[in-house]
Amino acid sequence: MNPTKNDMSRDLRGKMVKLLNDRLVDTIDVFNQLKQAHWNVKGPSFIAIHELFDQIAEHAEEWSDDIAERAVQMGGVVDGTSQNVAQRSTLEPYDVTITDGLAHIDAIAAALARYGQQIRRAIDAADKAGDAGTADLFTQVSRAVDKDLWFVEAHLQNAEPDTAHASDKSSNNGKHPAASKVSAKQAASASRAKNRHALS
Numbered sequence: 001m002n003p004t005k006n007d008m009s010r011d012l013r014g015k016m017v018k019l020l021n022d023r024l025v026d027t028i029d030v031f032n033q034l035k036q037a038h039w040n041v042k043g044p045s046f047i048a049i050h051e052l053f054d055q056i057a058e059h060a061e062e063w064s065d066d067i068a069e070r071a072v073q074m075g076g077v078v079d080g081t082s083q084n085v086a087q088r089s090t091l092e093p094y095d096v097t098i099t100d101g102l103a104h105i106d107a108i109a110a111a112l113a114r115y116g117q118q119i120r121r122a123i124d125a126a127d128k129a130g131d132a133g134t135a136d137l138f139t140q141v142s143r144a145v146d147k148d149l150w151f152v153e154a155h156l157q158n159a160e161p162d163t164a165h166a167s168d169k170s171s172n173n174g175k176h177p178a179a180s181k182v183s184a185k186q187a188a189s190a191s192r193a194k195n196r197h198a199l200s
């Protein structure tokens with residue numbers, strides 16, 4: 001720890017530096033996953049999804065900067081290297097075989113949801129430890145992640161609210177329920193087209 005005249009105890013600052021470093025690696029990972037999706041997405045809504053992923057990546061870059069700099073303000077040292085991120089991120093690795101737009105949306109929604117969960121836990125941890133400043137920083141990030149998750153998931157959802165989320169999820173290998181609805185719709189439409197072809 002580096003010396004500072006900040007009157008927070010060394011013990012508290014040490015705890016916050018660890019917490020901030022833990023969430024920094026997740027934040028850099030979510031940034032990289034968003035760029036991965038931004039570069040590789042294809043499909044009918046390409047421009048909208050391509051640009052949305054880039055906008056959220058810009059947010060993630062800001063979050064990582066704020067989180068890293070608070071750790072340094074506490075007298076800490078940050079490790080935002082690729083090696084550390086690869087070793088310590090708590091996010092699932094991004095599936096590099098994805099090309100379909102809906103699958104990218106589903107994967108990014110899952111990454112943001114997991115990241116949001118980790119940030120909410122960090123709010124509680126900072127609050128319990130007694131650092132209102134760090135809790136406030138994580139609260140700001142949390143609110144922004146929730147908004148970005150909404151923007152991403154809106155591409156998957158119908159106008160009708162989904163009332164069977166839990167059961168859908170269990171019967172859908174953890175994929176977003178709307179993604180399976182779209183796939184089911186596509187399959188039904190393909191099957192109708194096949195039948196039409198067979199009749200003609």
Ligand SMILES: [Fe+2]
Nearest residue numbers: 038039050054
């Ligand atoms: Fe770009």
